[in-house]
Amino acid sequence: MPSKTLQIPTADGQADAFAVFPDDGERHPGVLLHMDAFGPRPVLHEMAQQLASHGYYVLVPNLFYRHGPAPVVELPAHIGGDNRQALFAQLMPLIKAHTADRALRDADAYLTFLTAQPEVSAGPVAAIGYCMGAVVAMRTAAAHPDRVAAVAGFHPGNLVTDAPDSPHRLVPELTAQVHLGLAENDMRSEAISELNQALDAAGVGYTCEIYPGTVHGYTMSDTDAYNPSALQHHWDRLLPLLDRTLGNS
Numbered sequence: 001m002p003s004k005t006l007q008i009p010t011a012d013g014q015a016d017a018f019a020v021f022p023d024d025g026e027r028h029p030g031v032l033l034h035m036d037a038f039g040p041r042p043v044l045h046e047m048a049q050q051l052a053s054h055g056y057y058v059l060v061p062n063l064f065y066r067h068g069p070a071p072v073v074e075l076p077a078h079i080g081g082d083n084r085q086a087l088f089a090q091l092m093p094l095i096k097a098h099t100a101d102r103a104l105r106d107a108d109a110y111l112t113f114l115t116a117q118p119e120v121s122a123g124p125v126a127a128i129g130y131c132m133g134a135v136v137a138m139r140t141a142a143a144h145p146d147r148v149a150a151v152a153g154f155h156p157g158n159l160v161t162d163a164p165d166s167p168h169r170l171v172p173e174l175t176a177q178v179h180l181g182l183a184e185n186d187m188r189s190e191a192i193s194e195l196n197q198a199l200d201a202a203g204v205g206y207t208c209e210i211y212p213g214t215v216h217g218y219t220m221s222d223t224d225a226y227n228p229s230a231l232q233h234h235w236d237r238l239l240p241l242l243d244r245t246l247g248n249s
Contacts, residue, residue, distance in 0.1 A: 001020050001021065001022065001023060001049045001052045001053060002020070002021060002022075002023045003018055003019065003020045003045070003049075004018060004019045005017075005018050006018065006019055006059075006113075008061055008109055008110060008113045009109060009113070010065075010105065010106055010109040010110075011105045011106075011109065012066060012102070012105065012106075013065065013066065014065065015061045015062055015063075015065040015106065015109070015110070016040075016061075016062045016065055016069045016070060017040075017059060017060055017061040017062060018040065018045065018048070018059075018060050019048075019057060019058060019059045019060070019117070020045070020048040020049050020051075020052040020057075020058050020060075021052050021056070021057040021058065021119045022052060022053070022055060022056075022057075027057075027118070027119055027120060027121035027122075028055050028056055028057045028119060028120065028121055028248070029055070029056055029057070029120070029121055029123065029124075029125065029126070029242070029246035029247070029248050030056070030057050030058075030059065030114045030115060030117070030120040030121075030125035030126070031051060031056045031057065031058045031059070031125060031126045031127075031128060031242065032059050032061075032110055032111065032114055032125060032126065032127045032128070032137070032140065033047070033048055033051070033058050033059065033060045033128055033129070033133075034061075034063065034127065034128065034129030034130070034132075034133025034134070034136045034137050034140075035060065035061075035062070035063055035129075035130065035131075035132075035133050036129075036130040036131035036132060036133055036155075036217065036220060037088075037091050037095055037131050037132050038075060038079060038087070038091070038220075038223075039062060039063070039064060039070050039071055039072060039073075039075075040060055040061075040062050040070040040071070041070070041071060041075055041222070042222070043220055043221050043222045044060055045060075046221075047219070048060050050235070051238075054239055054242075054248075055248050056126075056242065056246075056248065057114075057117060057119050057120045059110065059113070059114045059117075061106070061110055063098055063103075063106070063132075063133070063136065064094045064098065066097070066102075067094055067097075072094060073087065073090045073091060073094075075087070077222065078222055078223070078224075079220075079222055079223040079224070080223055080224030080225075081224065084223075084224070095132060098132070098136075100139060100165050103135075103136050103139050103140070104139060104140075104143050107136070107139065107140040107143055107144065108143075108144070110140075111125065111140070111144055111147050111148075115147070123149075123246070123247065124146075124147055124148060124149035124150075124245070124246065125147060125148060125149070125246070126148065126149065126150035126151070126152070126176075126241075126242055126245065126246060127140045127141050127148050127150070127151050127176075128150075128151070128152040128153070128154075128238065129152075129153050129154075129156070130153075130154050130155060130156075130219060130220070131155055131156065131157055131216070131217065132157040133153075134152075134153025134154060134155070134156030134157060134159070134180070135153070135156060135157045135158065135159060135167055137151050137152070137153055138151055138153060138156075138159065138167040138170065138171075138178075139167060139170065141174055141176045141178075142167075142170035142171065142173040142174055143170075143173070145173055145174060145175040145176070146175075148175075148176050149175070149176050149177070149245040149246060150176050150177050150178075150241050150242055150244075150245035150246065151174070151176045151177070151178045151179075152178070152179045152180075152181075152237070152238050152241060153178075153179075153180050153181070154180075154181040154218075154219050154234050155181070155182065155183045155186055155214070155216045155217055155218055155219065155225075156180060156182065156186060156187075159180075159187070159191075159195055160187065160191040160194050160195050168194060168195045168198045169198070171198045171199050171202045171204055172198075172201075172202040174202065174204050176204075176245070177204075177205045177206065177241060177244065177245050178199065178204055178205070178206035178207070178208075179206065179207050179208075179237050179238065179241050180195075180206070180207070180208040180209070181209060181211050181230075181233070181234055181237060182208065182209065182210045182211065183210070183211060183214040183215050183216045183217070183218055183225075184210055184211075184212070184213070184214055184215065185215050185216055186210075186216055192208065192210075195208065196208055207237070209237075211227075211230045211233055211234075213227065213229075213230070214227050214230045215227075218230040218231065218234075219231050219234055
């Protein structure tokens with residue numbers, strides 16, 4: 001799969017990114033892949049390659065670009081044990097600085113850039129994300145219902161909060177089909193019920209399931225949280241969703 005390193009113009013500067021896409025000279029549906037808190041790194045490149053092999057142009061921006069190019073903090077080859085706590089001490093200020101306002105400003109820039117690429121076919125795109133990226137994907141789809149036909153979030157961050165702009169309060173704006181793959185420790189049962197009730201009330205086509213035997217981060221093979229069977233389950237849910245919504249079957 002060809003891969004490009006890119007710079008995306010945004011309202012606040014230039015976001016570094018990479019894209020992976022089929023090497024067949026054809027145009028393919030676009031997928032905006034939002035990173036987890038650890039940022040763009042080899043495991044996300046591998047996942048983008050896997051997705052691109054099914055006929056998609058996959059764009060992966062560095063959501064923390066305001067703090068520097070990826071990797072914004074030095075990452076070990078494997079994340080777990082003692083280094084995880086130290087990493088989060090470095091990352092939490094970046095996560096907190098990535099406000100909903102910033103996410104929405106960036107979403108417009110990322111979608112505009114993605115759909116302008118010569119390798120991307122006309123029509124709607126998908127927004128997918130992992131950890132904090134799942135929250136960004138939901139905000140993106142709610143803000144751009146005419147451009148995003150599918151949303152998928154895996155081991156998501158806080159989708160239900162007390163804030164007026166909590167992601168679960170935005171679902172009436174969605175036109176996209178949604179899949180949420182929760183780890184067993186991601187959300188309280190009350191929060192899951194509140195999220196499902198909001199999706200039902202809005203008439204959104206969705207699936208929301210807890211992946212058995214998982215902890216937060218289960219898709220990421222460079223972490224202690226990795227669960228190979230859950231990663232495959234994620235592909236088994238994600239690929240049919242994209243095929244249905246982006247017309248790539």
